[in-house]
Amino acid sequence: MRIATMATGGIGGFLAVKLALAGHSVATIARGAHLAAIRENGLRLDSATGSETAHPDIATDRPEDVGPVDAVLFGVKGDALEDAARACLPMLGPETLVVPFLNGVEASDRLIRILPEHNVGNGVARVSTTIFTPGVITQTGAFHSFIFAERDSRPSARVDALRAAINDAGSSAPQTDDVVKELWSKFVLFSALSGVTAAGRCTVGELRDTPELEALFKRALSETAGIGRALGVALDDDIEEQVWASMLSFPAQGRASTAIDIEHGRPLEIDWVSGAAARLAAQAGVDAPVNAALYAILLPHKQGR
Ligand SMILES: NC(=O)C1=CN([C@@H]2O[C@H](COP(=O)(O)OP(=O)(O)OC[C@H]3O[C@@H](n4cnc5c(N)ncnc54)[C@H](OP(=O)(O)O)[C@@H]3O)[C@@H](O)[C@H]2O)C=CC1
């Protein structure tokens, strides 16, 4: 397949390495020192199982030089979505599938305001990766799963082709017949994890060991589950228990990317996470005091240092 990563950070970089090493034609969109390092040394993925380096066919900051691709793996931070989407336009043909893997539940709806709707899918990533230094992506923990579909979850040959490519490349792309449910199931987890580990400057291990943080986390996640249900999302009845169970096996040193971003003084995606939960709650006519409070606490740090 011809695949582009817009852009090539934690999400795009992880998938670019796997797919390029599996023999796909990968174009990595990146910029600055990260792009220079990819061009010079290739793109390296470090994980607990070792190091892999891929040399993408194209590494560029000019998507117009790539031409139409089969799939765009779309992973930028929430506030960068609109500019990055506009930059993708030259890579779209009639059948190109653009899969957003942003946290939150609004990325696909935001993309169709810029890109033709028939090009846009919906997706969610369960992995923990970051740009460690230019040209190098590191993965924390061993989990990596990418769940995506057409926006309405209908059966689709182009979705199946991309799923097969990711599965065959050694990652995991399970099938779903309800991508919105998948998105919200992750959002229930992530709104709580992002809010609590960023506001509390804590790891998951500390969260588990501190009854007050555990209680706050559980209040946040059940609040977000309530918002989803009020909006008609078919969340599992025991999603709250499932999320807490997943926290019990989460790496103790793990935390949400938001907590890593705040530590490094980077801008925060909170408008699309705790802020979105508070906003969507108002839309659904339910209260979300915990998400609203976590959003307010993080707001002074939103622009980074
Ligand atoms: N990484 C993870 O483990 C997970 C991330 N997610 C979500 O996925 C999304 C992406 O996260 P992640 O991959 O970690 O983000 P990163 O910050 O690692 O990567 C984003 C990259 O996009 C680049 N970029 C942004 N806009 C453009 C543009 N217009 N042209 C070229 N490059 C651009 C940035 O460059 P620059 O630095 O120059 O701005 C940066 O290198 C987020 O919503 C995140 O919450 C979800 C699950 C897990």
Ligand SMILES: CC(C)(CO)C(=O)C(=O)O
């Ligand atoms: C919690 C985690 C690692 C799960 O994929 C995540 O999405 C993030 O930190 O951005």
